[in-house]
Amino acid sequence: MxxxxxxxxxxxxxxxxxxxxxxxxxxxxxxxxxxxxxxxxxxxxxxxxxxxxxxxxxxxxxxxxxxxxxxxxxxxxxxxxxxxxxxxxxxxxxxxxxxxxxxxxxxxxxxxxxxxxxxxxGEMWKGAGDGARDVVCVTLGTGVGGGVIVNGDIAHGVKGAAGEIGHITAVPENGYYCNCGKYGCLETVASATGVIRLAMDALKESNAPSTLREVLAVTGQLSSKEIFDAATMGDLVATQVVQKLSFYLGLALANLGGALNPEKIVIGGGVSQSGDTLLNPLREKFKQFAFSTVAESTTIEVATLGNxxxxxxxxxxxxxxx
The missing domain is CATH 3.30.420.40 (ATPase, nucleotide binding domain)
Structure with a gap:
């Protein structure tokens, strides 16, 4: 060594x-x-x-x-x-x-x-980027991070804040407060904590039966994994939550796609572990909102290197x- x-x-x-x-x-x-x-x-x-x-x-x-x-x-x-x-x-x-x-x-x-x-x-060099030189990476973890790679190198911007995808405004009115001091950032709805927040609101607004209520009754809290697992099993409330998340994230990624037209958008972080339950509706929303050339030429992949x-x-x- x-x-x-x-x-x-x-x-x-x-x-x-x-x-x-x-x-x-x-x-x-x-x-x-x-x-x-x-x-x-x-x-x-x-x-x-x-x-x-x-x-x-x-x-x-x-x-x-x-x-x-x-x-x-x-x-x-x-x-x-x-x-x-x-x-x-x-x-x-x-x-x-x-x-x-x-x-x-x-x-x-x-x-x-x-x-x-x-x-x-890391993903560009050894992971899902697979050697592509134009890649946008989005990490859905405790927060939402992002990295923009243009022609094989990181885009920084004038003060290092290029790629702060988590702080794109996703909910322009009546959004949740974000740690950065703004309201309605993508991070407030697409991070692990954001997904939980969406689920808690959905449970308050809906009377539909949901396994998430049962989990809450027993443990007093929810995890993003439990929400995605429930959606995979066809739980109505959980499915609505994933649809809402896909709407916000798909719109933000489509707008990024219009600006950058990367070869790949790589989704990483804990929330990405939910596989097709997130990917299918997300790809659908991306195609709906993206400029046609971008929708045809940019693919959304799941990160392969994990932590x-x-x-x-x-x-x-x-x-x-x-």
């Missing part, structure tokens, strides 16, 4: 995924640590550095054999200065000098990028950008 290793780091709201990756993109060892969001996330970077150092000692990995650390972080970043402007889901509400602090603590070169962007790169997309994409940053 001691040659041309890259360390990939993917900072999430619940856990931080870390991996040793070979420069061809193959993971040789991966692990997770909890994301400590207390005190505005002050210990997140020291925790990452300590965990990496510990693993390097355990596996007798010399610093000279590590090419660098690539990091995916949840928020808009400036790859040139190495600053993350804000990471609301992990308690970072002020700009953080993520690259410099991690370099200082580990003594290794660091390149940072938005977490959804690195997941997109590994971020660490693999983060490794690519070191391989290609350092």
């Amino acid at each position: 001691n040659e041309n290793l890259i360390i990939g780091v993917d900072i999430g709201g619940t856990t931080i995924k870390i991996a040793f990756v070979l420069d061809q993109g193959e993971i040789v060892e991966k692990w997770e640590i909890p994301t400590n969001k207390s005190n505005k996330g002050v210990s997140i970077i020291p925790d990452i550095a300590a965990s990496i150092k510990l693993k390097m000692v355990q596996y007798s990995i010399k610093k000279e054999t590590v090419l660098g650390i690539g990091v995916g972080a949840p928020g808009p970043v400036n790859r040139q200065t190495g600053i993350l402007y804000t990471g609301v889901n992990i308690g970072w509400d002020e700009p953080v000098a993520l690259r410099d602090e991690l370099q200082q603590l580990t003594g290794l070169p660091v390149v940072i990028e938005n977490d959804a962007n690195v997941a997109a790169i 590994d997309a971020g660490v693999i994409g983060a490794a690519w940053l070191i391989k290609e950008k350092h």
